[in-house]
Amino acid sequence: MHAEERRETILKLLRQSAQPVSASTLAGQLSVSRQIIVGDIALLRAGGADILATPRGYCLQNAAAAGLTRRVAVRHDEAGMEVELNTMVDNGCTVVDVIVEHPLYGQLTGPLQLSSRYDVAQFIARSRTAQPLSVLTGGIHLHTLLCPSEDAYRRVLDALRQAGFLLEG
Incomplete structure (x- = not known):
């Protein structure tokens, strides 16, 4: 070939x-x-x-992916990462990426494409050998979510708020 x-x-x-x-x-x-x-x-x-x-x-990249694209701002330590990600996928959302603001480089984005607990478990296992981007910003970061509905996105926000992870203005 x-x-x-x-x-x-x-x-x-x-x-x-x-x-x-x-x-x-x-x-x-x-x-x-x-x-x-x-x-x-x-x-x-x-x-x-x-x-x-x-x-x-x-x-x-699938620009025609079904669902609503939303961003959520959160803060947690490394121990909260699995809970946060499972909260998102359990409500039917795909965690498209993670975004942090770096003082030297500006916005850094890491693609994730996590849509199930299995995906999250694999990601968490890999995170044991490398630090997540959020360590650069004291745990503050954004996620782009692809959600099946506005209701699913609201459920994610409510769960993140209850866990104390959601950053709100």
Whole structure:
């Protein structure tokens, strides 16, 4: 398989997948190294493909995703992270990303794409080897949520408020 054909196959596989696909999985399916896939993804992005790298793998940005996009401002320590994320996914929302304001770099965004307790558990397990972005800001951060309804978003806000995590003006 030639490089251009492989890159088209990568795009096809990402379009067909409802979940992020790891570089290792793509490498196995295409019989190349993980590093070749990482390079292909970089070239696809440079060519305009809207590929998002999440902690669980690559996916295509889906501008037509069903639901309401909302942002929520929160503050908690590392111990509160799992409770916060499970609160969001338990109410049917996908945690799209985390955003912090860094004094030197400005806004830093980390893609998450967490939509189930399983996703959250995997993320929490990985967080044991690296610090979350929120440590840079004393626990203050934003999440972009994709919620199935305004009611689901309100339930998330209420639960975060009760847990003492919600930042309100």
